[in-house]
Amino acid sequence: MALSLFRKNEIEPPADIEAASLRSDKFRLEREVDWQRLDQIVTALEKGRPKRISDDDLLNLPVLYRKTASSLAVARETSLDASTLDYLEALVRRAWFQIYGPRVGFFGWLKRFFLGGWSGAIRAIWLDICIAFAVMVAGTIVGWLLVARDQEWFYALVPGGMAGGRVPGAPREVLEETLGHQGGADGLGVFAASLFSNNTGVAIMAFALGFAFGIPTLLLLVYNMALLGAMLWVFDDAGLGTEFAAWLSVHGTTELGAIMLAGAAGMHVGRTMAFPGDRSILSAMQSAGVRAAQVMAGCTIMLIVAGLLEGYARQLVDGTGARFAIGGTMLVLWTLYFLAVRSPKEREA
Structure with a gap:
């Protein structure tokens, strides 16, 4: 019986890790399209190329930002993997600056x-x-x-x-x-x-x-x-x-x-x-x-x-x-x- 308990405890951690990994992958797959779309819009704005952004993308920019910010909140609550959290935090920060940040520099x-x-x-x-x-x-x-x-x-x-x-x-x-x-x-x-x-x-x-x-x-x-x-x-x-x-x-x-x-x-x-x-x-x-x-x-x-x-x-x-x-x-x-x-x-x- 002691051997069986040992084996059970030895198997459970990998199962938990696998389940968490599956949740993280599912979470990413369900929302990754919106994240990538927001990333492309923000990148174009950062490079000073707003003409490359379609009218639909520009109109949906606030909506995409809110969705990504919501995803970040969920990711923090559910303790998803560190790479997803880092990516979302950086993306939300960049998008916030483009939407709400100052429009002109010091000069x-x-x-x-x-x-x-x-x-x-x-x-x-x-x-x-x-x-x-x-x-x-x-x-x-x-x-x-x-x-x-x-x-x-x-x-x-x-x-x-x-x-x-x-x-x-x-x-x-x-x-x-x-x-x-x-x-x-x-x-x-x-x-x-x-x-x-x-x-x-x-x-x-x-x-x-x-x-x-x-x-x-x-x-x-x-x-x-x-x-x-x-x-x-x-x-x-x-x-x-x-x-x-x-x-x-x-x-x-x-x-x-x-x-x-x-x-x-x-x-x-x-x-x-x-x-x-x-x-x-x-x-x-x-x-x-x-x-x-x-x-x-x-x-x-x-x-x-x-x-x-x-x-x-x-x-x-x-x-x-x-x-x-x-x-x-x-x-x-x-x-x-x-x-x-x-x-x-x-x-x-």
Whole structure:
């Protein structure tokens, strides 16, 4: 009896393996035609040859994908052979990418972004841009008037490390030297670096604070521009207002433009949350968030350009007229790009 039990136990494992193999072969034979058909369609798409796919195959692609995904689920549940599982997993992964994956690569996205995506997002938030621009102008005027009335306001608005020796009552010669070609790196260079770092942080904060219905963004823009208005008063009081404006315009038209757009993007999200209209708040925020994200991606590029202008053009170019020319040219280029560059869909419409 012991011998018979031994022989029985010795025979059963091969029988189980044979049964499992038969189930796997039957499972494959019943569905393999659909798998092969899907594989051929996906291979043609991967090779960039969609014309080789018949209309029937293209219409049946989603159905074939769902059938294959269902086969994969069954294969996992029934523990079919490893080769079948590996094949189905790879096929389903490839098919998913062709059906649901991104349609363009990074360079395609970049091309679409510059040829209408960014500028279209800018035009879509024009009202918020107008509000941000008005607030920034008002902030500059407020800073100017506060310091003109009481010079102690300058020290409240401008951090000591940023101002350096450029304070109310400083001799004209000292201020003029900081604007010169030779004194740029050692004079206003510290102020410019601090201003760029400050403005980059302001751009990020202006966008982030927009989610609080845009109110903190407005306050931040007012304060940041009041700082600039206070500094402008110091130079104007010494008879160097035009020279300082020219020095600042080299990178300022780009840098301050980025702050304005970042603030507008933040306010756009906050305004959409407060006034979603007929849509739900979630739906309204989704569309607003996409536009705001595109605007902020462009602001990053503008801040990089501003940094290059500040680090090179502002240091290498001397003369009020030449500096105004650079700043004015950048302002015109940005304005023309935002107004004129439209995506193919916009041109067709």
